[in-house]
Amino acid sequence: MTIPHFSNFGYAVLSAQRNRSPHRLALSYRSTRSLTYAELDSRVNRTGNALLGAGVRPGERVATLLDSTLSVAENYLAQTKLGSVVCALNPYWDAATFEKIVTRIEATTFLYDAKFDDLVGRLRPRLPQVTKWLRTGGSHVVPGSIDLDELTTRASDEEPPLGAGGDDPLALFFTSGTTGLPKAVQYTHASGIAIAQGLWSDVPVLRHAALGTGPIIWGVGFIAVAAPALAAGIRLVLEDDFGPAQFLETVPREGITHISVTPSFFAELLSNPDHEAADLSSLRVAMLGGEPLLSSLQERIARRLPNLELYGYYGQTEAPYSVIGRRDNASVSDSAVGWARFGGAVRVVDSTGASVIDTLGEIQISGPHVMAGYFQQPEATADALRDGWFVGGDVGSIDAEGRLTVLGRRTDSIERGGVLTLPAQIEDAASRVDGVAEAGAIGLPVPGADPQILLVLSPEHGCELDSRAVADRLVDTLPAPSRPDHIVIVDSLPHANDGSGGQGKLLRRVLVERFGHLATSSTERS
Structure with a gap:
């Protein structure tokens, strides 16, 4: 059987661009090698x-x-x-x-x-x-x-x-495995091409652009970061370490214009004074996702990089870049991510499965970029793919204009006194306190009672934090059921290792393991 050229991922992403611009730089590797x-x-x-x-x-x-x-x-x-x-x-x-x-x-x-x-x-x-x-x-x-x-x-x-090509299997990428053995997420050539080519319908491509990245491309970042750069004719700048130190060296050397990182990356970068001496003026587009982008962090980024167009995105290994929105020009509110990606759809449903507006519910996603299923796991696939919609277990709301607000994992939500609180709400309030570099909030289960709330904070470089002073500040910004019972100050919060050299996703389960014993103590803030 003859495979149509443009239905094959490798051809559509690389060979087609070779035909258009054979002498254009495609890739730079560690400042030692460049390839057209x-x-x-x-x-x-x-x-x-x-x-x-x-x-x-x-x-x-x-x-x-x-x-x-x-x-x-x-x-x-x-x-x-x-x-x-x-x-x-x-x-x-x-x-x-x-x-x-x-x-x-x-x-x-x-x-x-x-x-x-x-x-x-x-x-x-x-x-x-x-x-x-x-x-x-x-x-x-x-x-x-x-x-x-x-x-x-x-x-x-x-x-x-x-x-x-087409609906044939392309790749297996793996989930983080936070609740068990990582699941194998299967993509087809068609869905991979949709991800690689479709991103630029929602994010601007600039002439002579360069997209910088590190080892995250061994995962779903291959089709969500590396392949989109090649498909669009953007020079792909590869480093084997793209943590903050390497970032500060690579951006000015390569004139990087586009990046895709987690918000935690910027929290770490801006908490260290080393960034102040670096020339980051080439940066034009930052795509931030993988965890909530707190408005307090967004403000810090804008102060340091006022010419940077900031795009928030929401997606998962099973459906990258599902929702995208410009975050720095008031087109979406501080709490919202944006709209469903071009060619896709997003909705929020209540407990009956009915779509709801301006009401907290379950987020569902559809589109050509969604996975084909979990390899050899039919039950998990049936639970995640329902009538053409991907259900990933996240909670949020959507307004009448289609703008999605993501509050976090349903399993992370904290309910007490009849009030549902998502960790991001507490973390955003805490991150606005002077001297706070990063905040992580979790609910600690208490047998026979409402959960207690733990807030773990790390200070900015050269700053000291006082837990009681922080608690007093939060009285003015959080309703009583959402205020933490315990505040702990640590040097740094635990993060998943995504291979980039910088901070990955916040590991809430590690916070539970380290500080879960506090739930058995007095509810007086510590």
Whole structure:
């Protein structure tokens, strides 16, 4: 069967841009290497032909564990052209999780970077279903592994046969696993293309733009960050670490205009005085999502970067960039994210499933960018995909103009005295107190009684916080049922490791583990 070129993700994202602008810079890597679209496409084609030579076939699930962002970009794009299914493994898992995940997804090929030799050595005897071990980035031969680099040097740079497209499987990306083993989220070529190309209907693309990113592209960031840059002709600037320190070096060096990070990244960046000496004037567009963007943080960003167009977005691994809105020009309120992405839809429903306006309820999403389902988990898929809508467990409200306000996970909500409070409401109020760098709020269960509220704060660099003084300030900004019972000051709050070098999502479960014992003490604020 002949695959239509533009239905194949790799072709639509990379080769089509090569045809339009072969000599335009496509990618820069760690200030050491720059590739035009023609050069990048040739490298991807050679990698694809090498994979074919190693026996990788369309539809085959390839467990992929890579180190450098350049290797991720080239190998993922090569696999999408071939039609094998990219199974993007998280390098921060432990060995037991790797074994369980690779077994569950029934991968028969394991592609890995030489950095992971020791891990792979432990995994081999535990994964008998894996028949091909492909190694890259190493200078010596490892028995039982195929040297992919050696095959690549001898491979043709002609486009390999396109092996999949449209509704064929493209990739498996994995959820964070905060409530159990990470689920494998399956995307098709069609949904991947919708994500990569559709983003720019809602966010501006500038000539001579450069989008900077780090290792988050080994996850869903590949189709949500790296691929959109290539598809739009934006130079993709790759670093193997894109934490605040590297960010302050890379932005002025590369003239980066676009970034996509979590709000926590900016909370960390602006809490350290090192940013004050950096030239960040090239920045034009920041897309902030993954957690609520508190209005207090938005104000801090605007003061430091007044020319930065700020876009908030809401989405999940199962549906990236589902809601997008400009946050710095008063087109949406401080609390709202924005509107459903172009070609998609969002609604809020009550307990009966009826759509509601200006009422707290369950957020549901639809559109061509939504996942196809969870691989080999029909019950979880049926629970998450209902009548064409994705249900991710978040709570919010929508107004008559279609603007969505996200308050957080339903499981994080705190109900007491008949009042429902979302952590973001408490965190926003606390973040406005002078000297507070970041705030995390959770409900602590109390047997036979309403939950107690814990507020954990970290101070700005060089500042000291007094818990009682903070509590007194919150009396004026929070209703009584939403005020914290316990306030704890810590050096820093726990965050998920997303590989960027900066802060990932706030880990509320870790706050429960560390401070849950306070719920058994007096409710007098500490």
